[in-house]
Amino acid sequence: MTTRNRRGLAAIAPTLLASTALGVGLNPALAQMTEVGASEGQVNIVAWPGYIERGETDAAYDWVTRFEESSGCKVNVKTANTSDEMVALMNEGGFDLVTASGDASLRLVAGKRVQPINIDLIPSWKNVDDRLKEAPWYVVDGVHYGVPYQWGPNVLMYNTEVFKEPPTSWNVVFEEMTLPDGKSNMGRVQAYDGPIHIADAAQYLMAHKPELGITSPYALNEDQYAAALELLRGQRKLVSRYWHDAFIQMDDFKNEGVVASGSWPFQVNLLQGEGFPVASTIPSEGATGWADTTMMHADAANPNCAYKWIEHTLSSNLQSDLSVWFGANPVVPSACTDGSGMQTAEGCKTNGFEDFDRIRFWTTPVSTCAAGTCVPYYRWVSDYIGVIGGR
Amino acid sequence: MSFATEPQGGAQPVSHPARGPGDRLTGLFWRNPRLLTALLIAPPLIWLGVVYLGSLAALLLQSFYSIDEFSGVVVREFTLRTYGELFRPANLDIIVRTTTMAASVTLASAVLAFPIAYFAARYARGRWKAAFYLGIMLPLWSSYLVKVYAWKLILAKEGIITWAADSIGATPLLNAALALPVVGGNSLSTSYIGTFLVFVYVWLPYMILPMQAALERVPVSMLEASADLGATPRQTLRRVILPMAMPGVIAGSIFTFSLTLGDYIIPQIVGSSRLFIGQAVYQLQGTAGNIPLAAAFAVVPIVVMLVYLSLAKRQGAFDAL
Numbered sequence: 001m002t003t004r005n006r007r008g009l010a011a012i013a014p015t016l017l018a019s020t021a022l023g024v025g026l027n028p029a030l031a032q033m034t035e036v037g038a039s040e041g042q043v044n045i046v047a048w049p050g051y052i053e054r055g056e057t058d059a060a061y062d063w064v065t066r067f068e069e070s071s072g073c074k075v076n077v078k079t080a081n082t083s084d085e086m087v088a089l090m091n092e093g094g095f096d097l098v099t100a101s102g103d104a105s106l107r108l109v110a111g112k113r114v115q116p117i118n119i120d121l122i123p124s125w126k127n128v129d130d131r132l133k134e135a136p137w138y139v140v141d142g143v144h145y146g147v148p149y150q151w152g153p154n155v156l157m158y159n160t161e162v163f164k165e166p167p168t169s170w171n172v173v174f175e176e177m178t179l180p181d182g183k184s185n186m187g188r189v190q191a192y193d194g195p196i197h198i199a200d201a202a203q204y205l206m207a208h209k210p211e212l213g214i215t216s217p218y219a220l221n222e223d224q225y226a227a228a229l230e231l232l233r234g235q236r237k238l239v240s241r242y243w244h245d246a247f248i249q250m251d252d253f254k255n256e257g258v259v260a261s262g263s264w265p266f267q268v269n270l271l272q273g274e275g276f277p278v279a280s281t282i283p284s285e286g287a288t289g290w291a292d293t294t295m296m297h298a299d300a301a302n303p304n305c306a307y308k309w310i311e312h313t314l315s316s317n318l319q320s321d322l323s324v325w326f327g328a329n330p331v332v333p334s335a336c337t338d339g340s341g342m343q344t345a346e347g348c349k350t351n352g353f354e355d356f357d358r359i360r361f362w363t364t365p366v367s368t369c370a371a372g373t374c375v376p377y378y379r380w381v382s383d384y385i386g387v388i389g390g391r
Numbered sequence: 392m393s394f395a396t397e398p399q400g401g402a403q404p405v406s407h408p409a410r411g412p413g414d415r416l417t418g419l420f421w422r423n424p425r426l427l428t429a430l431l432i433a434p435p436l437i438w439l440g441v442v443y444l445g446s447l448a449a450l451l452l453q454s455f456y457s458i459d460e461f462s463g464v465v466v467r468e469f470t471l472r473t474y475g476e477l478f479r480p481a482n483l484d485i486i487v488r489t490t491t492m493a494a495s496v497t498l499a500s501a502v503l504a505f506p507i508a509y510f511a512a513r514y515a516r517g518r519w520k521a522a523f524y525l526g527i528m529l530p531l532w533s534s535y536l537v538k539v540y541a542w543k544l545i546l547a548k549e550g551i552i553t554w555a556a557d558s559i560g561a562t563p564l565l566n567a568a569l570a571l572p573v574v575g576g577n578s579l580s581t582s583y584i585g586t587f588l589v590f591v592y593v594w595l596p597y598m599i600l601p602m603q604a605a606l607e608r609v610p611v612s613m614l615e616a617s618a619d620l621g622a623t624p625r626q627t628l629r630r631v632i633l634p635m636a637m638p639g640v641i642a643g644s645i646f647t648f649s650l651t652l653g654d655y656i657i658p659q660i661v662g663s664s665r666l667f668i669g670q671a672v673y674q675l676q677g678t679a680g681n682i683p684l685a686a687a688f689a690v691v692p693i694v695v696m697l698v699y700l701s702l703a704k705r706q707g708a709f710d711a712l
Contacts, residue, residue, distance in 0.1 A: 187577035193664055240581035242664035248543075255547035256578060378458065378681065381674070386481030389488075389665050 032116040036307045039072040043305035046089045046098040048292070049079045050326060051149070060342075061325045063318040071312070073305035083107075090114070096300040097309060099149050099292050102137045103364035109138075109145050114295040116143045121307055124314035127332045131356050137363060138293040146295035147310050148331035150322060153289040153352035153359045154192070154200070155280035157263035157271075159253065166281040170204050172260045174235055179259065186238050190252060190261035193242035195377070195384040196362060199288050200262060201228040201235070203360060207285040217288065217360055219369035232387045242388060253278060265351040266327030282355045289352070289359035316340040329353045454686035465682055473683040477691070482671075486691055489668040492583070493651035493695075496590040497598075500647045501640055503591070504598040508639075509632075511599075512606035527596050539589060539660050546585045546661060548578035576663055586662040593657065594650050598643035605639025606632070641703050648699060652692040668692060 045052060052075065055062030064075050078095065080086045083104035090098055090113045100108055108114045119125045125147070132148040139145070158167055162181045171177065173189045191197055202217035205227055214224050240256070243249035246267050252258045253271060268280040294313055296306050312318065319330035320341025329351050330336060336348035352359070367376045420427040456465050457472045476482060511523040530538065545551050556565040569575045569582060576582025609632055617627040655669025666674070668688055676685035 187581075240577035240663060244659060244664075248660060251543065251547075255544060255549045256580065257548045381681065382479075382481065385485075385666055385671065385674070389481050389484045391481045391484065 032118045037304045040302040042074040044076045044095045052077045067312045071308045096306040102362045115298045146293035149292045149294045150328040151291035152328040153287045157280045159259040160277040162259045187240045188259045190243045193244040195380040201231045219374045225375040269327045286358040291361045456683040473687045496651045497644045497647045500598040508602035512603045542589045546580035594647040597646035601642040602639040605636045609635045
């Protein structure tokens with residue numbers, strides 16, 4: 001899921017993602033830069049809250065100050081809470097870069113708001129995770145419209161006092177059952193309070209109802225979609241409260257007797273840091289996840305500083321610290337192990353670094369899909385409201 | 392003019408000091424008193440007309456657009472289709488849920504507030520009166536969010552109330568309340584009962600204050616007259632005090648009712664995740680990009696309030712104003 005309440009957020013800001021299906025028809029091949037020249041003195045970036053830290057929230061997390069000193073580019077950050085907001089800001093113009101999530105990135109490409117990136121101008125490109133180098137959420141027709149920034153899975157968080165062994169299936173949150181402690185899971189599990197959770201249900205059905213023929217949880221025909229909604233209606237009976245805000249979910253694990261829920265590594269890390277008995281796993285069905293990309297505005301006023309920033313984002317030190325700060329995964333694998341920042345091999349494992357192949361990254365459901373006609377995101381929103389309301 | 396050459400009709404010539412722009416302005420306003428009034432009232436009128444009503448009109452306009460189901464783009468053509476969508480069962484649920492909650496919160500607030508306001512208005516004196524005001528206002532001075540989060544903890548399954556009920560052996564009572572259909576739930580903090588309690592707590596001061604102001608205006612002589620004429624205390628309350636306090640009750644109920652109708656934070660933090668109107672607006676415009684439906688939803692509280700006010704007017708609630 002892309003927008004989450006990221007750190008520093010005690011805010012109520014629910015943040016889910018964005019929306020609107022896009023008509024397709026991506027048209028690549030705009031001019032790209034051929035060399036990086038002198039600094040313009042500044043770079044303007046639209047980013048998720050907590051993504052670009054200059055040590056103001058916590059002095060230990062600062063990956064801006066040194067860049068400003070060495071490059072001569074002042075970094076101006078405008079935070080945005082939803083992908084819609086990001087797309088709107090980029091449409092308005094006046095920004096050089098954006099940390100776009102999987103749903104916003106293709107919209108920006110389709111709207112010709114971002115320009116191709118010349119990866120030859122980015123020396124650190126060679127360090128980027130091979131699994132991400134050609135990812136479909138930012139590479140269109142072989143053209144790179146950005147550079148990966150961070151990614152993460154939506155894991156299954158569970159209470160280790162109830163589950164002595166990690167749960168092996170998402171069925172603990174989807175089907176009524178008796179948990180290892182002998183009590184029912186009724187009222188003791190949670191689910192995400194956003195329409196994108198329909199994709200988690202679809203992914204569960206992929207494994208358990210193969211006759212539905214679901215190939216991607218983000219491209220569902222009417223029958224597959226109806227089956228996913230049916231599963232979610234059953235889940236409504238198990239869930240007392242859907243989670244929306246990371247801190248409220250943590251509180252529910254502590255005070256409401258919740259023992260299992262889809263979650264982000266962010267909450268797992270924080271709760272473990274407080275000594276609370278939780279752990280996370282990616283069950284046999286796999287998991288959904290999010291992947292963000294640094295993209296450059298088609299009319300960027302400060303292209304040289306923008307390229308310098310992109311190069312900087314791929315430094316092992318930044319990736320390492322950011323992945324700790326955010327509970328995400330670095331896009332430069334060496335950041336997990338080379339000790340350049342605070343991240344460790346174990347931390348990367350918790351954040352799901354080794355489970356890349358089992359993660360289906362979030363994309364906006366659109367009407368036109370490989371199978372023909374699919375249910376667009378617009379309907380996911382209204383139907384999920386109905387499901388939570390008991391319809 | 393020079394009086395040396397042309398004295399006029401024997402009158403003493405008058406010499407005016409030079410007239411500055413300030414004097415001329417004063418003269419202008421003196422001759423056209425309405426101009427001054429218009430100038431003074433223009434800024435607030437512009438605020439009301441442009442900023443306040445203008446944004447409301449923009450909202451109304453949006454609600455007559457619709458969203459293209461295929462591309463998710465807003466179609467800027469007038470249609471009533473978006474309003475039609477409000478009547479889909481899931482959306483109707485949201486409206487009924489919110490209005491029912493607002494009505495019950497208002498009723499409960501009125502019942503709770505009356506004795507408090509009555510005591511504060513009639514019996515509390517001096518220090519006591521100050522203490523009353525402070526007690527009522529104090530919760531308003533702390534952050535709304537802090538209060539709501541605190542209530543989430545109080546009502547949690549492993550919170551103070553559960554613990555207290557356990558200590559005094561009232562757990563079966565609590566469980567019975569939570570087992571009620573519809574309003575019950577897994578714990579107080581995930582049920583409608585919890586949402587209701589927090590709403591009442593947060594909005595109660597807005598009911599007490601206007602009620603107290605109205606009660607203070609009831610002359611003691613009327614109560615004495617009522618008693619002299621043989622009315623029992625109950626009759627005095629019903630026939631004299633309540634009718635005279637009604638404007639305060641109505642004013643308070645407008646606050647509690649409309650504040651509950653529009654709130655989107657309490658039901659998100661305390662409750663069962665079922666949407667209220669405010670949350671629906673928030674999700675539809677932010678997440679779904681469905682601004683027309685969000686605007687149509689936003690019109691609902693306006694309509695409900697208009698209906699409510701006209702009913703109150705018919706009941707003669709404003710006659711005493």
